[in-house]
Amino acid sequence: MRASSEIALQQAALAIEHLDVRFGKGDEMVHAVRDVSFAVDRGESFGLVGESGSGKSTVLRAIAGLATDWTGRIAVEGQNLGPKRTAAFYETVQMVFQDPYGSLHPRHTVDRTLGEPGRIHGVADLDTRIVDLLRDVGLGPEFRFRYPHQLSGGQRQRVAIARALMLEPKILLLDEPTSALDVSVQAEILNLLQRLKREHGLTYVLVSHDLAVIAHMCDRLAVMNAGRVVEEMTVDQLRRSEPSHRYTQQLLKASLGYDRAAVDALETFD
Ligand SMILES: Nc1ncnc2c1ncn2[C@@H]1O[C@H](COP(=O)(O)OP(=O)(O)OP(=O)(O)O)[C@@H](O)[C@H]1O
Numbered sequence: 001m002r003a004s005s006e007i008a009l010q011q012a013a014l015a016i017e018h019l020d021v022r023f024g025k026g027d028e029m030v031h032a033v034r035d036v037s038f039a040v041d042r043g044e045s046f047g048l049v050g051e052s053g054s055g056k057s058t059v060l061r062a063i064a065g066l067a068t069d070w071t072g073r074i075a076v077e078g079q080n081l082g083p084k085r086t087a088a089f090y091e092t093v094q095m096v097f098q099d100p101y102g103s104l105h106p107r108h109t110v111d112r113t114l115g116e117p118g119r120i121h122g123v124a125d126l127d128t129r130i131v132d133l134l135r136d137v138g139l140g141p142e143f144r145f146r147y148p149h150q151l152s153g154g155q156r157q158r159v160a161i162a163r164a165l166m167l168e169p170k171i172l173l174l175d176e177p178t179s180a181l182d183v184s185v186q187a188e189i190l191n192l193l194q195r196l197k198r199e200h201g202l203t204y205v206l207v208s209h210d211l212a213v214i215a216h217m218c219d220r221l222a223v224m225n226a227g228r229v230v231e232e233m234t235v236d237q238l239r240r241s242e243p244s245h246r247y248t249q250q251l252l253k254a255s256l257g258y259d260r261a262a263v264d265a266l267e268t269f270d
Helices: 056-064 087-092 110-120 126-136 153-165 183-200 211-217 235-239 246-254 260-267
Strands: 014-023 030-040 045-050 070-076 093-096 171-175 203-208 220-225 228-234
Touching (some): 030 056, 030 220, 030 228, 045 211, 056 070, 056 093, 056 171, 056 203, 093 153, 110 126, 110 153, 126 153, 183 211, 203 211, 211 235, 220 246, 228 235, 228 246
Parallel strands (some): 045 203, 093 171, 171 203
Antiparallel strands (some): 014 030, 014 070, 220 228
């Protein structure tokens, strides 16, 4: 596994260099992300971990074009991104949010939720594609005309994942995709994401405050504190409890969810 510094930036699925992100102006200004750099290889799962407010989601939001006051470089498959996101961007990069309740329109059926991006981007044979995508995320065709309030939390997140896959993206930005779900549903969704990654050759950037989730899902991770990356490491190093930065050691100790036996047990789920 290559460290960010060894990944040729033109070859990287995603390269972030010296990213700074701010919100607001003057006295109210929040400097949420400071000089963040990392690169993600094609097909890799990269985790961003850190306490609440450390800037993890803001990094994803800058990539997705949802936080617009940023400087530095963001490149997707060797192409630098400007301030606006194009149709080609959404055909390459999609985002899945934490809250499946908030991220689906309450008055749109599953059919409409999945169909809308497909129609906008001219996806062929949309009816078949919708049914295939639902099957891909473990939902039968009977779910097609349901509204969000007729779905469980896990089913809603499956719909949100299916919507993200509609345009056959190469990169998924996953912002705490399971933290609104209870533990058993969380394991189901994480295992679904693992399977989809294998089957579709996806690249993931996964934000989580939970080291157990990162250890289960990722190849490498960056630890964020107060807007900065304090350490980048492989998950193998994390598992061997080898963080070199004091903050990461603390995070590891303090992370109530982190229990090596539990992480190993998670891996036996199918
Ligand atoms: N729209 C916004 N306007 C002003 N400040 C913001 C905005 N979004 C985020 N921030 C601030 O930026 C900082 C980083 O927030 P961010 O959501 O990226 O952290 P996080 O690590 O993802 O936290 P959490 O795990 O709680 O989601 C925080 O201080 C937050 O208050």
